[in-house]
Amino acid sequence: EAGVAQSPRYKIIEKRQSVAFWCNPISGHATLYWYQQILGQGPKLLIQFQNNGVVDDSQLPKDRFSAERLKGVDSTLKIQPAKLEDSAVYLCASSLDPSGSYEQYFGPGTRLTVT
Amino acid sequence: AQTVTQSQPEMSVQEAETVTLSCTYDTSESDYYLFWYKQPPSRQMILVIRQEAYKQQNATENRFSVNFQKAAKSFSLKISDSQLGDAAMYFCAYRTYFGNEKLTFGTGTRLTIIP
Numbered sequence: 001e002a003g004v005a006q007s008p009r010y011k012i013i014e015k016r017q018s019v020a021f022w023c024n025p026i027s028g029h030a031t032l033y034w035y036q037q038i039l040g041q042g043p044k045l046l047i048q049f050q051n052n053g054v055v056d057d058s059q060l061p062k063d064r065f066s067a068e069r070l071k072g073v074d075s076t077l078k079i080q081p082a083k084l085e086d087s088a089v090y091l092c093a094s095s096l097d098p099s100g101s102y103e104q105y106f107g108p109g110t111r112l113t114v115t
Numbered sequence: 116a117q118t119v120t121q122s123q124p125e126m127s128v129q130e131a132e133t134v135t136l137s138c139t140y141d142t143s144e145s146d147y148y149l150f151w152y153k154q155p156p157s158r159q160m161i162l163v164i165r166q167e168a169y170k171q172q173n174a175t176e177n178r179f180s181v182n183f184q185k186a187a188k189s190f191s192l193k194i195s196d197s198q199l200g201d202a203a204m205y206f207c208a209y210r211t212y213f214g215n216e217k218l219t220f221g222t223g224t225r226l227t228i229i230p
Contacts, residue, residue: 042220
C-alpha cells in the first residue's frame with residue numbers, strides 16, 4: 001500500500017513570494033490533515049478536510065494561507081505572500097475514518113525556507 | 116483546550132539499556148486517545164504506540180511500553196533494549212475520542228543512542 005505522498009520535499013523562496021505544496025493521501029482515506037511544524041516545536045494543525053469539505057481551519061492564517069481538496073482526493077496548500085515566520089516543515093496526514101480510532105498516517109513533509 | 120507537555124528536550128541512553136520519556140497533558144475530557152510518535156531525520160512521523168483512556172491496561176508494542184496514569188494525567192514511554200535505530204525525536208500527542216480528531220502534540224524529546 002502506497003503511503004502519503006508529498007511534493008516538493010524542499011523549497012526555498014524569498015519573502016513575499018508564493019509557494020504551493022501538494023499532498024496525495026493513502027487511497028480511500030476520507031480525512032486529510034495539513035500540519036505546520038516549526039523548528040523545535042510539535043506539529044500544529046492548519047486545516048482538516050473530510051472528503052472535500054473543511055472540518056477545521058481555525059488555525060489557518062487565512063489572509064495568506066489557502067488550501068483545497070478538489071474531488072476529495074489530493075490536496076494543495078498555498079502560501080501567498082510568504083513571511084519569514086512561515087519557515088517550517090509542512091506535514092500532510094490522512095486517516096481512514098474520522099469517527100473511529102484510525103491512525104493518522106503522515107507523509108515525509110515539505111521543508112520550506114523563507115529568506 | 117488540551118495541552119501536552121514534554122519536559123525533557125533531550126535524552127540519551129546507552130545501547131541495550133532502558134530509557135523512559137515523560138509526557139503530561141491537560142484535558143477536561145474523560146475519553147480520549149494518547150499516542151507516541153517517532154520522527155527520524157527523514158521527518159516522517161511514525162506511530163509507536165497508542166493508548167485509549169478508557170483502558171486501564173498499559174499498551175505495549177514489542178520493546179515499547181507506556182505507563183498511563185489517568186488521574187495524574189501522565190503518559191510516559193519506556194523503550195527497552197535501546198537500539199541505534201531508536202534515535203529520533205519522540206512526540207507525545209493527544210486526540211479527543213469524539214468529534215474533532217486533530218492531534219495535539221508536545222514539543223518533543225530528542226533521543227540519542229550511545230553505542
